Amino acid sequence: MRRLTARCAVREDTILLPGADRAAASDPTGASQPGDLTTELIETDWWSDEAVARAGIPVVDVPFVSVGGGIGSFVTADYLRICGVPTSAIRVLTQLEHPWESYEYLTRVSQIPRGERLRSDSASCPDNIWGFPSYAVREAIADRSLRPLLQVAVEPIFADYYTPRAGHAFASMEKEYHRISYPDMVVKGQVRMVRRRIGGGYFTILTPPENTSRTRRIAYRSTYVHVAVGYPGLKFLPDLMEYRERHRDYGSVVNAYEPHEQIYGRLRAKPGVVLVRGGGIVASRVLQRLIDDRDAHGLQTQIQHVFRTFVTGSHGPNIWMRRRGRDGWAYQGFNYPKSVWGGQLKSRVRKLEGKERADLYKIFGGTNTPVRRSWQEQLRRGRREGWYRAFQGEITAMEPHGSGQVRVELKTENGPQQMTVLGVIDCTGLEADIAEHRVLADLLDHGGAGRNPLDRLDVDRTFEVRGTRSDPGRCYASGTATLGGYFPGVDTFLGLQIAAQEIADDLARDGFCKRLGPLRSTRQWWRWARGKHI
The missing domain is CATH 3.50.50.60 (FAD/NAD(P)-binding domain)
Structure with a gap:
């Protein structure tokens, strides 16, 4: 394993979600007290250890840092823990109390409380990377009813698609949250920026909560950074x-x-x-x-x-890519056609570049x-x-x-x-531009990141953010900020899991974690099924 040595507020036209970029308008950037950012650091794309030391910012060394702390951070940490990474090697920097906080807020205010059903299929389980037993199987066991299983068997011809209750998803995530010792990896605070480090890796700057630290900032020095900050905001x-x-x-x-x-x-x-x-x-x-x-x-x-x-009525470019419609509505079971998660569309999008990829997104995207x-x-x-x-x-x-x-x-x-x-x-x-979020804006301005054909964060097929590499370190991103890349459906339960799998596989090739082969996968599933801590 490699290691470096050396609640809902409104700002202008954007709704800020729980744990989102609250401090952007009020957080000064000038150095006014010990441990604050200096002009030298703010204006420099690549930071040296000496420059950070001169600013009086304490440094914490940890191999892997995830920024955001939502479901994207959670499923990525889950994969890494299953792949053998100890909690001491991972830090999740977040303002959230628990990973599903922002998502539950959005579902609740948009009239999907815990007792109602989400728009997610039975096997998309953020708490269970294997997808078995699925939500439908677990609901059937809990309710002692065959109805969920029958619904899955005949969907969508003779019944609506099965979707899990929101409360079931959140309770399942909470169980896995404790099983992988997720709280041991969490550090509370507001992330200010991620900058590349001279000599390799990254510095992630955290502003801890008031009265919890002697300095205004803390620098997390890591080989790898994962950015999963969720929605930049919801624009009016x-x-x-x-x-x-x-x-x-x-x-x-x-x-x-x-x-x-x-x-x-x-x-x-x-x-x-x-x-x-x-x-x-x-x-x-x-x-x-x-x-x-x-x-x-x-x-x-x-x-x-x-x-x-x-x-x-039904509409689309041809009979193979048609979406049903009636009475004003465009109908589709999930956010995207199911083949984007593991079928023909997933394979096709991975081969497209630029305008061709953007045009295909327009065909299978849209409100539905x-x-x-x-x-x-x-x-x-x-x-x-x-x-x-x-x-x-x-x-x-x-x-x-x-x-x-x-x-x-x-x-x-x-x-x-x-x-x-x-x-x-x-x-x-409507979703705000990614530059509305301070971490993403700083990656664009100082981190070498660029935009993809849909104007979101440009990532490659392993979800590494293009242009941000600081060898041997790598910066990854997942979630809605990466929509428009080589994998559609990024802003879904299963999409976050697929991104986490790609990231974990890439880290395994780099020697950071174990490869999730058949033996390890089977052994870890048995531990999950029995609720054994890892």
């Missing part, structure tokens, strides 16, 4: 931000990825109209919540649903939602009874109107329309 559409900034009304016009229970509370208090915008999984979940409340409380809620693109019979029946009932209306349009203006209402002007295919609503729920979920 300009019309939503313009309304909120002008009228200081943050409760009536909301993004579905921020807490918005007040909208449902208003609709329970009195009859009203709500406008939902978007055509993805979050929009379908918000609609289901509105209709469930309507049915459970006998409400008279009227739902107006605006699509930017209104899909009326799974076919789920329960909420489709709700929408059919709503159309039949007249309290749900879907149409294509674009919001052109929003103004307060009366007590707690909003007047919305829209441009539609039938001409301009106006409506007065109790609330607007925007489910478009």
